[in-house]
Amino acid sequence: QSVLTQxxxxxxxxxxxxxISCSGRTANIGNNYISWYQQLPGTAPKLLIFDTKKRPSExxxxxxGSKSGTSATLDITGLQTGxxxxxxxxxxDSSLRAVxxxxxxxxxxx
Amino acid sequence: EVHLVQSGxxxxxxxxxxxxxxQSSGYRFTSAWIGWVRQMPGKGLEWMARIYPxxxxxxxxxxxxxxxxxxxxxxxxxxxxxxxxxxxxDTAIYYCVIHRVPSEYFDSWGPGTRVTVS
Numbered sequence: 001q002s003v004l005t006q007x008x009x010x011x012x013x014x015x016x017x018x019x020i021s022c023s024g025r026t027a028n029i030g031n032n033y034i035s036w037y038q039q040l041p042g043t044a045p046k047l048l049i050f051d052t053k054k055r056p057s058e059x060x061x062x063x064x065g066s067k068s069g070t071s072a073t074l075d076i077t078g079l080q081t082g083x084x085x086x087x088x089x090x091x092x093d094s095s096l097r098a099v100x101x102x103x104x105x106x107x108x109x110x
Numbered sequence: 111e112v113h114l115v116q117s118g119x120x121x122x123x124x125x126x127x128x129x130x131x132x133q134s135s136g137y138r139f140t141s142a143w144i145g146w147v148r149q150m151p152g153k154g155l156e157w158m159a160r161i162y163p164x165x166x167x168x169x170x171x172x173x174x175x176x177x178x179x180x181x182x183x184x185x186x187x188x189x190x191x192x193x194x195x196x197x198x199x200d201t202a203i204y205y206c207v208i209h210r211v212p213s214e215y216f217d218s219w220g221p222g223t224r225v226t227v228s
Contacts (some may be wrong), residue, residue: 002154035215037155044205044222045147045155050215088155092214098171099157099214 003028004089004102011108016079020105022072022089028100032092034072036065039086039104048087049074081109112136114206114220121226122196130223132189132206139187140164145209146180146191147216148202160209161189196227 005023012018022034036049047056049065052072064075072089089102117131134144145160159170159180168180179192191204206220 033213033215035213037216044219045216046219047215047217050210050217051213056217090155090157090215096172098173101155101157104154 002103003093003096003100004091006087006089006102006105008103009106009108011110012079013110014079014081017075017077018079018107020074020076020087020089020107022074022102024070024072024091026070027095028070028091028093029067029072030070031094034065034067035090036063036074037088037090038083039088041085045088076107079109083107084109112208112218114208114218116204116206116220116223119224119226121228124198124227125195126227127192127194128196128225129190129192130204130225132191132220134187134189134206134208137208139182140184143209143211144182144189145207145216146178146189147205147207147219149205149222150199150202158191158204160211163189196225198227200225201227 010018034052037045038048039045048063052067053065062077086104086106088104093100113135115133122128140163143160143162146158148156161168161180163182181190203222203224205222207216208218
């Protein structure tokens with residue numbers, strides 16, 4: 001069982017918006033930055049969001065991150081079939097002294 | 111552009127030792143933390159360890175400390191992950207990553223090395 005809790009799956013139609021949640025506690029999300037990763041089937045993960053809300057230059061602004069208290073969210077707008085992937089949140093945990101990941105959320109674009 | 115090239119798939123028996131590698135290019139090797147993230151079959155991601163090649167400082171996931179060792183060879187811009195006695199539960203894909211500190215995120219990923227212990 002992961003320290004960060006994500007829904008196992010979400011789905012939405014092409015062009016729509018989806019929100020993926022990531023719930024933790026003060027020792028991780030509450031006091032530290034969050035990052036998000038996209039893992040397309042059969043490939044290595046790719047960084048989508050770092051420092052909670054920043055995007056690498058190559059990531060389109062359809063992807064955005066935010067945090068409130070001990071929960072974080074990844075929003076994806078204008079969904080495309082190519083967005084079908086597993087999405088993971090991550091954060092440093094000050095108590096565990098480790099980077100921890102959520103269990104992952106599988107996105108289906110219907 | 112950062113490029114991480116990992117060693118090929120490995121099959122070992124329980125109790126055997128193993129060393130997998132990650133050769134990097136496109137940046138100053140001694141100026142960035144490099145580390146490892148594993149993914150067990152059908153499972154999520156787990157951070158394992160990181161090392162700063164400039165001074166060989168290391169940090170391990172406490173849940174794995176003592177089971178693995180991370181090292182580098184600065185002369186060939188290569189990081190290693192080592193086991194002295196593998197277990198079946200070490201079966202996984204191991205990703206080499208550039209680990210940004212202090213924000214604690216991974217901005218470059220290698221293609222992965224599949225390790226099977228059986």
